[in-house]
Amino acid sequence: MKKLGVFICHCGVNIAGTVDVKSVAEKMGRVEDVCHSTDYIYMCSDPGQQLIREAIREKGLEGVVVACCSPNMHENTFRKAVRSQGMNPYLCEIANIREQCSWVHQKEKEEATRKAEEIILATLEKVRRNEELEAIAMSIHRNVLVIGGGIAGMTASLDLANGGYEVILLERKSALGGHMAQLSKTFPDLSPAVPDLLTKASEVEKHPRIDLHCNSELEEVKGFVGNFDLTLREKATYVDRKKCNGCGLCIESCPVEYASPFERGLGMRKAIDLAYPHCVPHQPMIARDRCQYFKDGSCRRCEEVCPEAAIRFDQEDEKIQKKAGAIVVATGYELYPREALGEYGYGEISDVIDGLTFERMLSPDGPTRGKVIRPSDGKIPKEMVFIQCVASRDPDRYMPYCSRICCMVTAKQAKIYKEQVPDGQPYIFYMDIRSDGKGYEEFLQKTIEEKQILYLRGRVSRVFQDDGKVRVLGVDTLTGRMVEVGADMVVLATAIVPSNGVKDLAARLRATVDKHGFLTEAHIKLYPVESSTKGIYLAGCGQSPKDITDTVSQASATASKIQALLSTDQLLQDPLIAHVDEAICSGCGICVEICPYEAREMDDRRGISIVHSALCQGCGACIAACPNFSCELRNSSSAQTLRMVDTFIT
Amino acid sequence: MESVAIMEKDMSPFLEEAKRRSGEDLSLCYQCLKCTAGCPTAPYMDIRPNQIIRMIQMGMKQEVLGSSAIWLCVSCETCGTRCPNKIDIGVLMDALREMAIEEGVTAKEKNIHLLHEAFVQSIRRGGRVHEATMLIDYKLRSRDFLTDLVPGMVLFMKGKIPLFPSFVKGRDEIKRIFERCTKVR
Numbered sequence: 009m010k011k012l013g014v015f016i017c018h019c020g021v022n023i024a025g026t027v028d029v030k031s032v033a034e035k036m037g038r039v040e041d042v043c044h045s046t047d048y049i050y051m052c053s054d055p056g057q058q059l060i061r062e063a064i065r066e067k068g069l070e071g072v073v074v075a076c077c078s079p080n081m082h083e084n085t086f087r088k089a090v091r092s093q094g095m096n097p098y099l100c101e102i103a104n105i106r107e108q109c110s111w112v113h114q115k116e117k118e119e120a121t122r123k124a125e126e127i128i129l130a131t132l133e134k135v136r137r138n139e140e141l142e143a144i145a146m147s148i149h150r151n152v153l154v155i156g157g158g159i160a161g162m163t164a165s166l167d168l169a170n171g172g173y174e175v176i177l178l179e180r181k182s183a184l185g186g187h188m189a190q191l192s193k194t195f196p197d198l199s200p201a202v203p204d205l206l207t208k209a210s211e212v213e214k215h216p217r218i219d220l221h222c223n224s225e226l227e228e229v230k231g232f233v234g235n236f237d238l239t240l241r242e243k244a245t246y247v248d249r250k251k252c253n254g255c256g257l258c259i260e261s262c263p264v265e266y267a268s269p270f271e272r273g274l275g276m277r278k279a280i281d282l283a284y285p286h287c288v289p290h291q292p293m294i295a296r297d298r299c300q301y302f303k304d305g306s307c308r309r310c311e312e313v314c315p316e317a318a319i320r321f322d323q324e325d326e327k328i329q330k331k332a333g334a335i336v337v338a339t340g341y342e343l344y345p346r347e348a349l350g351e352y353g354y355g356e357i358s359d360v361i362d363g364l365t366f367e368r369m370l371s372p373d374g375p376t377r378g379k380v381i382r383p384s385d386g387k388i389p390k391e392m393v394f395i396q397c398v399a400s401r402d403p404d405r406y407m408p409y410c411s412r413i414c415c416m417v418t419a420k421q422a423k424i425y426k427e428q429v430p431d432g433q434p435y436i437f438y439m440d441i442r443s444d445g446k447g448y449e450e451f452l453q454k455t456i457e458e459k460q461i462l463y464l465r466g467r468v469s470r471v472f473q474d475d476g477k478v479r480v481l482g483v484d485t486l487t488g489r490m491v492e493v494g495a496d497m498v499v500l501a502t503a504i505v506p507s508n509g510v511k512d513l514a515a516r517l518r519a520t521v522d523k524h525g526f527l528t529e530a531h532i533k534l535y536p537v538e539s540s541t542k543g544i545y546l547a548g549c550g551q552s553p554k555d556i557t558d559t560v561s562q563a564s565a566t567a568s569k570i571q572a573l574l575s576t577d578q579l580l581q582d583p584l585i586a587h588v589d590e591a592i593c594s595g596c597g598i599c600v601e602i603c604p605y606e607a608r609e610m611d612d613r614r615g616i617s618i619v620h621s622a623l624c625q626g627c628g629a630c631i632a633a634c635p636n637f638s639c640e641l642r643n644s645s646s647a648q649t650l651r652m653v654d655t656f657i658t
Numbered sequence: 659m660e661s662v663a664i665m666e667k668d669m670s671p672f673l674e675e676a677k678r679r680s681g682e683d684l685s686l687c688y689q690c691l692k693c694t695a696g697c698p699t700a701p702y703m704d705i706r707p708n709q710i711i712r713m714i715q716m717g718m719k720q721e722v723l724g725s726s727a728i729w730l731c732v733s734c735e736t737c738g739t740r741c742p743n744k745i746d747i748g749v750l751m752d753a754l755r756e757m758a759i760e761e762g763v764t765a766k767e768k769n770i771h772l773l774h775e776a777f778v779q780s781i782r783r784g785g786r787v788h789e790a791t792m793l794i795d796y797k798l799r800s801r802d803f804l805t806d807l808v809p810g811m812v813l814f815m816k817g818k819i820p821l822f823p824s825f826v827k828g829r830d831e832i833k834r835i836f837e838r839c840t841k842v843r
Contacts (some may be wrong), residue, residue, distance in 0.1 A: 391666075435665060441688075457685050460670060462715060464688075486689055486712045490662040 010070040012138060013044040013063050014128060014508035017051035017076035018527050019106055023048075026110040026117055033074075035071075036128055041136070043067050043266035052082045057089040064093040071135040075103040075128050098583070100641055102568075103131035130652040134482060138646045144579040146236030146622045149333040150574045151175065155226055155513070156338035158186020158561040159556060160548025162208050164336045167219040167567030172532075173574060176238075176330055177212065179222045182245060183287035184209040188339050190270065190284075192370035192378070195420040196451035202286065202373065209288035222289060227327070228289060229335070229516055231607070232623050233543025234579045238330040244323040247280075251318035254290035258310035258319065264298055272365040274383065275375030279450055280319075281308050281408060334543050334570045335517065337527055338563065339510050341549035344399040344406065344503040351588075352395065352471040352500055358384045359478050360471060360498040370424055380428055382497050389496030392425055393480045394418045394436045395468050399503035401439065407503045407524060412553040414501035415442045419452050419461075426459040434461045435493055437468050437482050445557060464491060471498060480620045504553040508516045518605075519544045537566040546572055584642050586626035586631060590616055592638035598628035663716060672719040679753035687711045687742035693737035693747050695781030703727035704766070707737055707747050710754075723758040727751075729767035772799040782836050789819045 011647050014036040018024035029047040037045035044063045051074060057622070063069055063463035071234060072095070074086045078100040087097035105124040135460075150173060152164045157179030165175045174326045183189075191201035212218055213576040221242050230238040261269075264279035277296040281291065300307035301321055311319040343362055346355045353360045359382050361369075372378040382389050394396035396414050415438070422434040441463070443449045451612040455461060466483035473479070477494040505526040514521045520528045527550050530538040537546055547563040548554070554562070573579075593616040607623035608630055610616075619639075631646075632640050640646060677684055687708070694706040703726045705713065713722050722728070731751040731832060738746030755774075765771035776796035780787045793810065797803050813819050827840065 078712075433670065453686065453688075457683060460673075460685065462665070464665075465717075484663070484712075484716065487663070487709060487716060487718070489716075491665050492662050493665040 009041045011043045012039075012041050012044055012071045012073065013040075013060070013067070013069040014046075014073065014132070015051055015056075015060055015063075015074045015076075015408075016047040016105075016128075017056065017074065017098055018047060018049045019077060019110075020049065022075070022583040023106050023110045023124075026114050026120045026331070028117070028121045029107060029124075030294060031130065031189075031601075032121060032124050035125055036132075039129070039132065042132070043056070044069060050077050052085055057085070060086065061093050061098070062090050062092060064095055067574055069095070070099065071138065072100040073103050073128060073131045074100065074537065075105045075124065077106040078102075078104050098141040099134050099135065099138050099354060101131050101138065103128045110305060116444070119336055120463075123590060126656055128414060130655040133651040133655055134643070134648050137645065139641045141583040144583050144585075144621050145578045145580055146234060148574065148579050149236070150577075151332050151571055152334045152336060152574070153226070153236065153238055153330070153332040154178065154336040154338060154549070156186070156336075156340055156548070157181070157184040157212075157220075158338060158340045158548060159188045159205065159208070160340065160550075160559045161186075161336065161510065161562050162212050162569075163337035163563035163580065164338060164547050164567045165212055165218050166215065167564050168570060169215050171571045173571065175215075175218045176240075176332060177220050177424045178226060179220070179241060180225055181283055182223045182291070182293040183283035183289060184220075184222070185284070185287065188556065189287070190272075190364055190371070191367050192372075193420065193424060193578070195416045196445070197448040198420070198424075202371070206286055206288055213288050218262065220289070221328070221373055223293065224328075226513065229611075230604075231331075232311060234333045236332045236335060236543065237258075237623065238332055240328040240330060242298075242326045242328060244292070244325050246296070246299075246319065246323050247291060247321070248316075248320050249289075249291060251316045251504070252291045253316055253318075254292075255293070255351055257313045257315065258597055259292055260545055261307065261309040261313045263307060264300055264394070266298055270369050270534075271375045272362070274368050301480065304423070312503055333574050334545060336545045336563075336566055336570070337513070337517065337519065337539070337550055338547040339507045339513065339527075339550035341504045341553065342507055344505050350404075352398065352468065352498070353473065353478065354398075354500055354502075357471070357473050357478055357498075359496065359585055360500065361422065362500050362502045363414070364472060366499045370421065372572055378498075380425055388429055388432075390432045391495045392422070392432060392434045393478070393493050393495040393498045393502065394422055394434060394466075395471075395480075395498065396436065396438045396501045397467070398500040398618045400501075407505065409503075409524070409553070410442065411501075411504040412442070413504065413555045416445070416555065417450055418499075418501050419443075419455050422461045423455045423459050426461065434459070435480075435495070436461060436463050437480075438465060439467065445555065464490075504549060506550055510550060517541065517544050537562060538570055543573075581622060582626070583621075584644070585621055585626045586619045586628070586639050586641055587615060588619060589638045589640070590614070592636055594636055596635060598633050598635065602629050602630060602633045660681070663792050665716070670717065672717050672722075675757065676750065676753060680746070680785065681749040681759065682745045682747075683743075684711055684714055684745060684750070686741070687715070687745060690742060692740045692742065693745075696736040696740055698734060698736070699730045699732055703730050707731075710722075710750075711745070719765060723763040724766060726766040728754040728758065728838060729765055756775040769800050769802065771787050771819055772796060775799065782832070784823050785829050785832040787826070788823035790821060791823065793819070 016033050018031050033045050033047040036042055044067050050056050074091055083102050087100050090100045091097045105127055109124050152168050152175050154161045154177045165177045169175045185205055188201050188205050194201045223245050225238050227241045230237040258280050259278050262278035262280045265276045267273045268275050268277035270284050280292050280294045282292050296302050343432040368374040369376050396418055400411040429526050443452045464484045466485045468482040472482040478498050480493045482491050510525055521540045522528050527546050529536045530540050539546055545566045547566045548559045595615040605623050606624050607620045611618045628641050631641055691708050694708045696698050697707055700706050705725045728751050733748040735748045738748050773796050776792050778794040
């Protein structure tokens with residue numbers, strides 16, 4: 009018979025306010041094999057832990073039940089405490105009498121006290137049959153896959169590479185930079201976005217420890233933290249990366265022109281072209297669906313002019329196999345799709361544009377060379393309307409969340425506009441102004457003070473075309489008046505949504521996304537850069553809307569978390585996983601099919617099913633499915649579970 | 659629709675003029691409403707102090723200059739003392755009153771305007787207020803002879819309204835100040 013100890017926490021009044029902890033402690037003390045039972049106001053505090061340590065030392069306890077909050081909170085704390093006294097940590101179990109008892113039964117104190125007793129008795133049953141277990145050690149690959157070559161992915165890659173780790177960086181487009189490459193100037197210091205970005209991009213391109221794959225996607229991933237097996241697909245660009253010197257003769261010679269997605273429809277690009285003017289890597293690619301050669305084979309001009317003979321129409325997609333120990337998902341964002349908005353004349357009236365399109369207009373290397381002009385007639389707009397919260401903060405029809413960057417982006421854009429067109433009048437329709445970053449409020453106030461921008465507090469009800477103007481009907485709730493502006497141009501601060509294909513990617517990575525498609529973190533406050541799947545980390549707008557400052561901070565945080573993870577050769581994993589009684593297993597293979605983590609496999613030689621200890625997450629699906637009870641979960645065996653259930657029934 | 663304010667670029671002159679005249683940066687107002695919360699006369703105003711600033715920003719000149727609020731303000735300066743953006747609304751109200759007079763907008767609080775006139779004239783005559791003549795001047799201007807008659811008598815009996823005026827020494831200087839002020843305008 010094991011000598012057991014019971015420790016009951018008051019959690020201030022959280023438990024003791026409902027459960028009569030003194031009487032529970034007393035009753036537990038009367039259980040035959042419990043030789044120590046006590047209560048304390050905060051068991052997780054150092055004096056609380058000291059009670060446990062002393063009891064183990066003095067009474068030679070062989071099993072411990074701590075009745076307190078959820079094991080999510082303090083299981084580790086108490087297991088560490090018992091380990092310090094030489095007890096196997098897996099002989100310590102938590103009886104959750106807070107979340108599962110006192111909090112939900114605040115009005116039924118007597119019944120809650122009885123329930124707490126039963127929960128503890130059931131947990132004692134478990135501890136009596138717990139085995140001594142050791143954490144499982146596995147070797148790991150000490151390198152990292154980063155998905156996404158925007159500012160988040162580049163920052164994480166550089167941090168990791170500078171820390172001495174090998175990095176594989178995947179970018180879906182043909183060049184690094186992401187959306188930041190489309191921006192003109194950035195708030196709050198109005199520094200130009202592109203030079204800063206390109207400095208980083210060149211550093212990434214040249215870094216000896218960064219293996220950059222542009223035009224590439226992650227096709228398949230297998231394995232688990234420390235040991236991911238990756239299949240990458242590097243798509244054909246029809247340009248030999250090793251030969252191309254970026255001279256640009258091919259671009260000049262190409263006869264096919266179409267509206268550039270990068271310029272958001274304001275400018276044109278060729279069928280063979282750079283991703284954007286000063287992009288890194290500075291190499292063009294052929295858009296297969298536009299190229300005349302791929303349509304009918306009639307044109308090979310780029311091939312003819314190329315001095316390096318780098319054009320290769322026969323290039324094919326390449327599959328690359330890699331391994332990695334951790335993965336960073338930095339997939340970024342898109343603007344709320346034009347087709348889905350159906351409001352404010354977006355997509356119908358050419359003088360109604362979104363914020364990123366306006367950024368292209370403000371960019372010195374953009375289609376208008378940085379000049380603000382009306383897309384419809386090329387005139388300089390004298391009355392500009394900016395509308396904030398377009399498709400954001402609208403739970404009924406669009407997105408319920410705040411896109412976070414639009415208040416500052418709009419203020420910045422209005423400021424740059426007013427500097428360029430001093431006799432112009434910007435109006436900004438807003439709901440609230442959120443300027444919570446360092447220097448943001450000051451930037452905003454200074455802009456309003458100096459630039460004569462009129463902020464109108466209210467939503468716009470209608471935007472329509474009338475006599476060459478874009479009429480904007482809205483309201484100013486500060487005066488309670490309806491307002492009407494005959495604008496020359498309207499800029500919509502549309503919502504940020506996750507990039508296309510993130511859901512698919514998340515499914516491949518076994519990471520989770522929220523209902524809007526943003527990747528979910530393991531804990532919103534305490535583990536904000538870890539995904540819910542071990543070894544998968546998050547950075548940037550793929551997790552939630554954020555500005556460049558926050559994105560870079562998060563990317564660096566992710567990088568340092570990964571450096572900590574990969575700092576050892578071996579990873580330790582919880583041993584609370586499935587195991588097979590080889591004598592009973594009939595090798596039917598049901599468990600292999602049912603396992604969601606690909607942790608079960610048939611050992612054909614022995615004709616039984618085995619468990620990959622590193623892959624198994626201890627979910628128990630195989631245990632329920634096994635027809636002849638040959639597999640069990642360690643320290644949650646059927647015998648233990650049935651005895652626990654018995655406690656509640658009798 | 660009457661309540662629709664048409665926003666146009668040329669509305670900003672009113673904001674500009676109000677800024678220039680008062681020397682206050684009215685664009686800084688972020689509508690925290692601290693001014694209105696502390697204003698002792700706000701409950702009697704047709705437009706509250708924070709709304710006055712908002713309406714100036716929106717170029718609603720006629721409504722602002724024709725309001726009772728600009729005349730009801732007693733320049734106690736509570737608003738300006740408390741404003742987080744250092745906008746002195748008392749000074750602004752003075753500027754708005756001046757603008758209303760110049761624009762020929764009939765004061766909504768006629769008698770307050772007339773009391774101001776009588777007060778200034780009294781100063782002009784003697785360099786300091788002589789209550790008796792000022793009150794007679796006001797009563798004649800406003801043709802309101804009965805209001806506050808009894809308290810006036812009580813004050814008179816207590817000697818608070820002296821019959822004879824006392825003039826300041828430098829009356830010539832006072833005269834020059836008035837001449838200078840009217841010329842500048």
